[in-house]
Amino acid sequence: MTVRTNAKRRNGARWGAAIWVVGVLAALAVLPPAASSRLPERLATHWGSSSSPDGSMPLWAAALFPALLWAALVTPLLFAGRRGGAPARAWVDAVLLSGGVFLAGVQASIVRANLDRADWRDAGSVGAGVTITAVAAVAAGLLGWLAGRRGVHSAPESPVAAGLVMEIPAGERFVWLSRTANPWLHLTAALTGLVAAAGVLAAACGLIGLQWTLIAPFAIASVLVLFCSSVQARVTDSGLEVAFGPLGWPRRRWSAGEIDSARMEVRTAAQVGGWGYRLSGLGTTVMLRAGECLVIHPRKGAEFAVSVDDAERGAALLNTLSSNESGRK
Template identity: 30%
Template sequence: MTRPDPAVRRFVLVAVWIPIALVAAGLIVQLLALPQLPPTVAVHWNATGEADGFAPAWTQPIMTVLFGLGLPLLMAVTSLGGLRRGDRGPTYRLMGATAAAVSALVTVALTATLVMQVGLDDASQAPTVWGPLVAALVAGALAGVGAWFLQPRTPSPDAVTRPAVPLALAAKERVLWMRTTSMATGAAVAVVAAVLLLVVVAVAAWVTGSDPVVAWLLTAVAVVLVFFAATTLAFHVRVDDTGLHVQSVLGIPRFRVPLADVQSAARVLVNPMGEFGGWGVRIAPSGRRFGIVLRAGEALEATRRNGRRFVVTVDDAETAAALLEALVQRAGARP
């Protein structure tokens, strides 16, 4: 039986097993403390560190599992598929480190704020939150850094591409290639769900009378995410005698690689997480590739004369690359 690759094993260790161990330890401490706590405990503190939000004590262990384990497992699930297919890159290493850091921060914060209320008659007497907050931040930082170094360093894939075979074009023949590309269903659902969740949280902040600064901040972030989702879920791609044009279905953002700036064009295969760190309008870690990355699979890549590459994931990328190569050759744009 073949053993999993070291990168996969270490990722599972830091993104799955370490969070499980941390949350299990936190739950043991919390369950032991529950009989010595008031029925209602402080769960929120204002900017001065004073308790101003309360909930039943039994909700704290549930929140620990949901956020201390649920979030890391979500990160692990979204990354493991690519790792097992052989995809590599620092993004996966960062996701593993982030999963461990989130688990440590949440578990320490929720456990410490619960334990410090042991023996109180009334939750309103809860001590200031600054000590547990500092402890949680330190724990998260240590867990994240440790998890980063526990994982092997794997370079981002950035394969050398070969220019496409140009199509045969007559001297004055007019040719146009167009396609519409959209984000993969899973990624689109995740983006829309995240936006809707933040919108609900922002609305709840206003309805429940939260701090206006927090409510406005949540609202601003929600508006930005709504704009991002609306403008990056689908793009029109066009190749004509002026070059490569990529434009959101809503009109913005729009991108263009002029024919005179095209050094070569090729069809490539793209792994969003490993090569670009995710989906959407992305810059590769190397800084030399910019992409409209909406899904895994084939993409049109135009290499500029300065060596930078523009990538857009789209069906029939081979035809688009062949046409772009032919147009560049016919125009005599390549030095």
């Protein structure tokens, strides 16, 4: 089996993780001071079995304590992610996402419960807010684990195949895989997502109403850019599969019989009209970085190109599989 991966595929993920860590830290520390004019001097921070507050902290401590808790959680996790390999990184992603969502949600619930109260003993209940936060944290953790698993690929490289076709010994199967990520698109997705998250948190605290005209555009932009910020191309006996985004969805597939030919071609963003998923006179191009692209010419429809490393080897394997499929018909 021959597998080729992009050595820089984790750059964008590291940028996203850094922005997430800093964003959660800022949210935890800033939320209570931002609402200080509407909060009592001490905030209710603990509720007993009767859903009545039975513990409090000064406003500064209510801001500092969860921020320190987040820092204490993040530090060993980041170390484990760097030292533990790809499987460990999947769990690190899961805990980072779920932990950040849970702490930020609980902080927002606490601020909302204390909002416009003269004394912390009069604070409202946080039960509903914490329940919703827990569900959201579990969902975020699952998504983080799935996204982290997409990066688990390890196999030795074999010599680069020369020419436009690849010789496959009888009884053997070859698989080609390459993944590319654009860290600037990851950064854009993270920043727009943080703006949307900040709007949701402010609304959860009761500081503003739920401003969908602000939240929705940034949230949609974040998701769309995230799906176009990384791509994975894989060639197997079944043909070509191109998966988008950290979760590998959506996907496009072409069977070997549907591909007339494949080649490596150098393209730039200027040629195809920009970055991301582009439609132009050259057909469809997934442009994440300038340089070599795997280009296929389907038997039906326009050409499709994706900017990944080692495109010549992928094209050679596709041409061989396509030729073998035509020979069997």
